[in-house]
Amino acid sequence: MIAAIHFIDRLTSWFGRAFAWCILIMTFGVAYEVFSRYLFGAPTAWAFDLSYMMYGALFMMGGAYALATNAHVRGDFLYRLWSPRWQGRVEVVLYFIFFFPGVLALIFAGWKYAERSIRFTEVSVMSPAGMPIFQFKVLIVAAGVLLLLQGIAQVLRCLWAIRYNEWIGHDEDVEELEDVILREAREKGLGGGTPRN
Amino acid sequence: MTDPQIAILMLAIFILTIFLGFPVAFTLMAVAVIFGYYAYFDADRQWRGLDRLGEDATTTQYVGEYLGGFLNNRIFDLFVNQTYSVMSNDVLTAIPLFLFMGYIVERANIVTRLFDTLYVTAKRLPGAMAVAALATCALFATATGIIGAVVTLMGMLALPSMLKARYDVSFASGVICAGGCLGILIPPSIMLIVYAATSNVSIVQLYAGALIPGFLLAGLYMVYVVGRAALQPRLAPKPPESETEDLSYAEVTIRLATSFFPLAILILSVLGAILFGLATPSEAASLGALGGLVLAVAYRSLTWERLRESVYLTMKTSAMVCWMFVGAWTFASVFSYLGGEALIEEFVLGLDLTPIQFLIMAQVIIFILGWPLEWSEIIIIFVPIFLPLLPFFEIDPLFFGILIALNLQTSFLTPPMAMAAYYLKGVAPPGVELTQIFKGVMPFLVLIVTAMVLVYNFPGIYLWLPNAIYG
Numbered sequence: 001m002i003a004a005i006h007f008i009d010r011l012t013s014w015f016g017r018a019f020a021w022c023i024l025i026m027t028f029g030v031a032y033e034v035f036s037r038y039l040f041g042a043p044t045a046w047a048f049d050l051s052y053m054m055y056g057a058l059f060m061m062g063g064a065y066a067l068a069t070n071a072h073v074r075g076d077f078l079y080r081l082w083s084p085r086w087q088g089r090v091e092v093v094l095y096f097i098f099f100f101p102g103v104l105a106l107i108f109a110g111w112k113y114a115e116r117s118i119r120f121t122e123v124s125v126m127s128p129a130g131m132p133i134f135q136f137k138v139l140i141v142a143a144g145v146l147l148l149l150q151g152i153a154q155v156l157r158c159l160w161a162i163r164y165n166e167w168i169g170h171d172e173d174v175e176e177l178e179d180v181i182l183r184e185a186r187e188k189g190l191g192g193g194t195p196r197n
Numbered sequence: 198m199t200d201p202q203i204a205i206l207m208l209a210i211f212i213l214t215i216f217l218g219f220p221v222a223f224t225l226m227a228v229a230v231i232f233g234y235y236a237y238f239d240a241d242r243q244w245r246g247l248d249r250l251g252e253d254a255t256t257t258q259y260v261g262e263y264l265g266g267f268l269n270n271r272i273f274d275l276f277v278n279q280t281y282s283v284m285s286n287d288v289l290t291a292i293p294l295f296l297f298m299g300y301i302v303e304r305a306n307i308v309t310r311l312f313d314t315l316y317v318t319a320k321r322l323p324g325a326m327a328v329a330a331l332a333t334c335a336l337f338a339t340a341t342g343i344i345g346a347v348v349t350l351m352g353m354l355a356l357p358s359m360l361k362a363r364y365d366v367s368f369a370s371g372v373i374c375a376g377g378c379l380g381i382l383i384p385p386s387i388m389l390i391v392y393a394a395t396s397n398v399s400i401v402q403l404y405a406g407a408l409i410p411g412f413l414l415a416g417l418y419m420v421y422v423v424g425r426a427a428l429q430p431r432l433a434p435k436p437p438e439s440e441t442e443d444l445s446y447a448e449v450t451i452r453l454a455t456s457f458f459p460l461a462i463l464i465l466s467v468l469g470a471i472l473f474g475l476a477t478p479s480e481a482a483s484l485g486a487l488g489g490l491v492l493a494v495a496y497r498s499l500t501w502e503r504l505r506e507s508v509y510l511t512m513k514t515s516a517m518v519c520w521m522f523v524g525a526w527t528f529a530s531v532f533s534y535l536g537g538e539a540l541i542e543e544f545v546l547g548l549d550l551t552p553i554q555f556l557i558m559a560q561v562i563i564f565i566l567g568w569p570l571e572w573s574e575i576i577i578i579f580v581p582i583f584l585p586l587l588p589f590f591e592i593d594p595l596f597f598g599i600l601i602a603l604n605l606q607t608s609f610l611t612p613p614m615a616m617a618a619y620y621l622k623g624v625a626p627p628g629v630e631l632t633q634i635f636k637g638v639m640p641f642l643v644l645i646v647t648a649m650v651l652v653y654n655f656p657g658i659y660l661w662l663p664n665a666i667y668g
Binding site: 024028030059065067075078099103109147 | 214215216217218219220221222223224226227228229230231268272273274276277278280281283284285286287289290292293294297303304343345346348349350352353475476479480483484486487505506508509510511512513514515516517518519520521524569570571573574613614620623624625626627
């Protein structure tokens with residue numbers, strides 16, 4: 001079970017992290033547009049399309065990674081008072097009612113949408129460059145599939161938590177700065193524990 | 198049950214599920230799809246294919262058409278269209294860029310320099326260290342827009358210094374908590390981008406409108422800190438002459454030029470480019486991110502490791518915010534299609550409120566929602582319930598947004614989910630109690646409410662700048 005969970009984690013994290021680098025392309029691409037417009041008097045035809053494609057790809061493909069690393073917002077003021085066993089019990093039910101229907105709908109609807117777009121190799125009408133856009137629509141399906149996989153891993157995690165009363169973590173290596181500082185402060189014996197997560 | 202009642206049921210189920218602690222974005226998606234399936238269910242349309250089958254149709258074709266009918270529901274088209282409109286939204290593109298800028302600046306080893314410099318600069322003022330802490334928090338929070346980091350950083354750095362100088366625990370911790378939250382109000386704030394995308398108010402106008410109220414609040418904080426330190430010197434005793442560095446004006450200027458001005462100029466140029474229409478918010482944000490990278494290189498703090506962290510964290514936080522939009526927009530469409538919006542409208546108008554009563558009610562509800570929920574959930578999910586009501590009371594959505602931004606400052610500062618206070622507690626030296634932090638925060642809550650009242654009574658505070666720039 002642990003092997004399966006970690007395999008899925010690694011897969012979704014790989015995609016998430018790979019697409020995370022879109023932010024660099026986006027930063028440089030959009031900044032280039034500004035320089036080009038003011039310094040060379042030549043606005044680019046592609047920067048606008050590039051900016052939303054990079055942004056869209058970034059967050060869509062990051063959805064599963066964020067789920068794996070527990071980065072999605074949750075109103076956890078009651079949740080965190082429960083034992084892992086009860087958290088798992090409640091969550092496993094919620095996954096089937098409030099996760100899979102939405103994600104399956106996303107894959108199905110996204111596929112219809114993307115397939116239509118691929119059929120006539122759709123290009124963007126937002127800017128004169130006519131950048132192809134069908135691959136961007138395919139990302140909806142890809143993001144849905146990653147979420148579905150991660151959902152399976154999360155259900156397995158719940159089952160583990162129900163059985164052994166502890167959560168299996170993600171072998172995550174980046175943390176928010178405040179979490180790093182809080183952890184270091186705890187190790188130094190400062191604070192009095194942190195109530196968050 | 199009538200359709201509008203079902204819409205209310207949908208909202209109730211959703212809220213219940215939030216309270217069970219399930220990730221909000223996916224709950225929204227699933228509830229929207231399930232109730233949307235019911236809302237858009239149309240047997241005639243979905244199984245039209247069956248009628249088209251001729252006499253000679255095989256059983257397989259028949260079964261295929263029959264099963265396919267279940268998937269012909271229009272909710273699927275609605276869902277994917279809303280998803281795509283989030284993916285190609287030109288306001289939201291600024292979010293990852295501003296986040297990236299924030300994460301880079303956060304890791305650029307700026308805070309220590311900034312605090313030390315501002316302290317020697319403000320040395321002659323009463324409560325100099327608190328003044329420096331407040332200014333550092335405000336500037337740093339404005340640049341990063343992320344409250345957790347600045348509060349913990351300052352809690353490690355400024356709080357021990359202030360306590361060592363015999364500052365009052367409550368006073369010192371209140372300053373850090375309140376100052377650290379200013380980043381969600383003062384542009385370029387990410388919260389305002391999210392509000393702009395939700396309310397369709399122009400983000401540029403919103404930034405112009407929020408700038409002076411932001412400075413007003415920061416100014417009120419500053420006046421309070423200086424005033425209180427002057428009136429009650431035992432809260433912030435002046436350190437003995439021997440302990441303070443004695444620097445000439447030239448040295449102070451050099452320090453300011455290397456630590457305070459680069460960051461201040463970076464923020465001002467990003468803002469200026471947006472406000473004067475030289476660049477779109479996304480373009481300005483990408484220049485800001487680039488500037489942040491340059492700053493990090495200049496401070497010799499840009500490592501491969503930090504860049505990687507910033508990139509991944511940018512993605513995680515963007516995913517968190519934007520997936521919520523995917524769910525929320527689908528949810529909102531289904532909710533209003535079922536007539537939920539109209540029902541709420543009817544109900545609220547039936548209460549026969551005056552505009553000011555409505556405004557106070559809305560702000561109180563948002564204030565209370567701020568206890569258990571985070572600002573992102575409040576803005577993306579609950580604020581849209583109020584937005585359609587604004588025209589009836591002739592309330593400017595821009596003004597409403599600025600009030601919310603002021604109001605949500607409190608959600609980080611008041612229990613039970615006072616993020617800023619908990620972060621500070623988490624890094625504070627032993628002996629600093631949560632109750633002391635809350636006590637120190639109280640005066641700032643009063644100042645926040647004062648700022649809201651001022652903005653309401655003197656609309657010029659938020660109208661002047663947009664009018665001056667855009668006419």
